[in-house]
Amino acid sequence: MALSTKGVRISYTQAGSPWNTEDNDYYYDPLEPEMLRPKIVTESQEFSTHPGEDITLPCVVDREWHSLVWRRGGNILWVLQNHEGNLLLQSVTRDDRFGRNDTSLTIKNIDATDEGTYTCELSETVPPRNVSHVLKVRVPPEVMSTNRRSVMTIKMGRTAILGCKATGNPEPNITWTYEYRLLSNTLSNHKLTKCNHLRISSTDPPVVEAREPEVYIGVGYRITLACFVYAQPRAQVKWYRKGGVPIDPMRLMRTVNSDNRYSLQFSRVNFDDLGGYTCNATNFMGNSSASVRLTARPKPVKFVSPHQGDMETNYTLIWEVESYHPVLAYDIAYRNDTDEEDQWITFTVPGTTSSTKYHSMSHTFTDLEPGSAYYVRVVARNEYGRGDANESFAFTTLDSAGTDSPTYAQPSGEESAEENNPLEDNVSEANEDVVSKEIQKTSVAASEALVNQTNSEDISRNEVSVAEKTVIHDDTSAANELSPKERKMQLMALVTAISLSSFF
Structure with a gap:
């Protein structure tokens, strides 16, 4: 069948179909001039989008046309018919997400x-x-x-096999990281996926460490005890008085921070609070604990005088100590380097008072041998007990020629405070850390009574006979510089020390 429209010859084949993409029913006779045929003026493009977005794929025809088809591969999406300017859409796909904007596909x-x-x-x-x-x-x-699990729990010493898979477009490459460090740096087309969300969780019994095994404080002060707990899975942590005695939850505050630090806070330390505490941690793998002692006794003394003396037969020893309460007395022991280890000379000197927790004191040794080495130990005592004895302090006197004595090493472990401590034989340690309150009251009362009858000059220079030697403690200059109130306090401390010595 052939038709003629405005001088243009059009052929129509009845055997064709408007849905056939291979044999088109409408076509221009090859004799039709090229310039009269419709053509698509849109250029081919590549579009990139993301899931959930909308897009329009353009298609513009330059002149009158009769049939236009949009397809994806061999599948027709829709056909558009043009009858004298009236467009008729014939949809084929059932997916209503596909539509048109004039001749463009949406x-x-x-x-x-x-x-x-x-x-x-x-x-x-x-x-x-x-x-x-x-x-x-x-x-x-x-x-x-x-395995669809983000945490793998294994026992220590076992082998762990981790696996992950990734989806995406373009297809991602997989690398592994550990603690934010790249384990594999192979990249392809700048595509990278990090499998860093998987975590190995080992099961460990608790490990408990005390921040300070012994905490020094004074009655009436604020203090915090702390321990560090390491466990997997997380442990349950509780504080107890030594022996399992529960702690009053209304008076104390328990806290924990991100560093696995568990604290027990005292807003005001009472006399009954002194003693031992236990930080206990438990998980299904086991149980562990650490002990902390809260004490008001003095700390070990620190020596600040030089090791080399500047006199032949005398040496002035200077030391410092931390104690929240007044120091009642200092127990001193010394010996010549040539003496046997058990030949220590021991004596006691009065304590000191201070407006802070820091106390300083000095003592001058006399009748020493020129150019000789000596060892000395000092232990401080207050109303709550005796401090620990630290390692011996070594000093030398000036030799008779006026030159320094040869230097020598500090005492080794054989001279440690734990072994052959002469101060332990001189004064026995009080029960735990605390002297009985009744003894304190008796001592103070006796001190006040004696001070009221004693002149400060009577004890400004006192002599103590020890092992057939005379040890002189000269406080004359210091006493002359003290005010009456301070002199009275020093006298009370001295007399209290003497009273306590009879008890110890």
Whole structure:
């Protein structure tokens, strides 16, 4: 069948179908001039989008046309018929996300399956004229473990095998990191997915460490005891008085921070609070604890005088000590380096008072041998007990020629405070850390009575006979510089020390 329209010859074949993409029913006679045939003026493009977005793929025809088809591969999406300017859409696909904007294809709510090549085609020309667009859908990588678990719990010493898989478009490469460090740096096309969300969790019994095994404080002060707990899984931590005695929850505050530090806070330390405490941690793997002692006794003394003396037969020893309460007395022991280890000379000197917790004191040794080495130990005592004895302090006197004595090393472990401590034989340690309150009251009362009858000059220079030697403690200059109130306090401390010595 042949028709003629405005001098243009058009052939129509009845055997064809408007849905046939291979044999078009409408075509221009090859004799038709090229300039009169419609053509698509849109250039092929590549589009990139993300899931959930909308997009329009363009297709513009330059002149009057009769049939236009949009397809994806061999699947027709829709056909558009043009009858004298009236466009008739004949949909083929059942996916209502595909539509049109004039002769362009629209796609709504794109997903990863929409990626591919889309073609706009004029089916009335031989051969058909068309334009193709490539649509790429970018899908961010998603990583998951192969066993769908983000935490793997194993026992210490066992082997752990971790696995992960990733999805995304373009296809991601997989690398592993440990503690934010890249274990593999192989990259392809700048695509990288880190499997750093997997975590190995080992099961460990608790390990408890005390921040300070012994905490020094004074009655009436604020203090915090602390321990560090390391456990997997997380342990349950509780504080107890030594022996399992529960702690009053209304008066104390328990806290924990991100560093696994568990604290027990005293807003005001009472006399009954002194003693031992236990930080206990428990999980299903086991139990552990650490002990902390809260004490008001003095700390070990620190020596600040030089090791080399500047006199032949005398040496002035200077020391400091921390004690929240007044120091009642200092127990001193010394010996010549040539003496046997058990030949220590021991004596006691009065304590000191201070407006702070820091106390300083000095004592001058006399009748020493020129150019000789000596060892000395000092222990402080207050109303709550005796401090620990530290290692011996070594000093030398000036030799008779006026030159320094040869230097020598500090005493080794054989001279440590724990072994052969002469001060332990001189004064026995009080029960635990605390002297009985009744003894304190008796001592103070006796001190006040004696001070009221004693003149300060009577004890400004006192002599103590020890092992057939005379040890002189000269406080005359210090006494002359003290005010009456301070002199009275020093006298009370001295007399209290003497009273306590009879008890110890």
